[in-house]
Amino acid sequence: MDRYATMFEGLNEKNQGAFVPFVMIGDPDIDQSEAIIRQLIESGADALELGIPYSDPIADGPTIQAASIRALDNKVTVDECFALLKRVRNDFPEVPVGLLLYSNLVMAKGISGFYEKAADAGVDSILIADVPIREAGPFNAAAEEYGIAQILIAPPNATEETMEQIGEHSKGYTYLLGRAGVTGAETAANIPASELIERLNAHRCAPPLLGFGISTPAQVKDAITAGAAGAISGSATVNIIADNLDKPASMLAALGEFVGSMKAATQKD
Incomplete structure (x- = not known):
């Protein structure tokens, strides 16, 4: 499927x-995290991209770093994350669920072992933020073995060679960067010209998500409007969690409102 x-x-x-x-x-703990993930789906999210807490998230800005720290302070483990995902998958069998994480987390359990656990938990895709395309071979092989889409990143300045590699190997979707740097809502995306998306489409890359x-x-x-799928x-989503740590009901309500407004904006003219 x-x-x-x-x-x-x-x-x-x-x-x-x-x-x-x-x-x-x-984030902020395993029980509240499950309530948050369910709220996102029930409020209209089409798919989920989820992180696994890590002590050195080099591609992330301060907002998502803080989310990792909160989870790690509560002793959240990789196995607990997979158990949560399995519970969510049982109740929401059709929603695509992707992981965005770092190579050390994968390699700590062995690449094949990690992908096997991810598949068992119902994960659809994995994006490893610190592995460039030229080094992705072992991860691509494990993804293929366990039926998981290995997500590739298309930077704003992608070369033709990079585009060709993405077109050859991408599955699920292509992560199109709205700008260079680390994650964060503080710096707005520079919406790429439709030309970049057209280049992705010309190379038959998986649908681009910005x-x-x-x-x-x-x-x-x-x-x-620029042609992204x-x-x-x-960070904007995680900020809502950070702003309501002591008010779980308000947190869920704010997340629901945010997802609803963002989803409404996906309707094409």
Whole structure:
């Protein structure tokens, strides 16, 4: 079952793009994290991109770093993250779920062993932030073995060679960077020209989702207008969690409102 293909097909029929929120599994603790993830789905998220807590997230800005620290302070483990994902998958069998994480987390359990556990938990895709395409061979092989889409990143200044490699190996979706640097809602995305998306399409890359710096419905709409298949919002989502740590009910309500407004912006004219 290719949940991404099914999702994109259904959205195309409704003339919509995808809205994909990111949160850190285990933030602020494992029980509240599960409630958050369920809220995101129930509020209209088309798919999820989820992090696993790590002590040195080099591609992330301070917001997502803080989310990792909160989870690690609560002793959240990789095995607990997979157990949570399995529970969510049982209740939401059709929603695509992707992981965005770092190579040390994968290699600590052995690449094949990690991908096997991910597949067993119902994970659809894995993006490893610190592994360039030229070093992705062992991860691609494990992804192929266990039926997981290995997500590749298309930077704003991607060369033709990079585009060719993405076209050859990408599955699920292509993570299109809205700007260079680390994650964060503080710096807005520079919505790429449609020319870049056209280049991805010319190389038959998996549908592009725009990420990094997406924090408002207007930015989601601009991404869709530029030709992206959807948008990913991480730091803006995580900021809502950080702002409501002592108010769990308010946190869930605010997350629901945010997802609803972002999803509404995916409707094409």
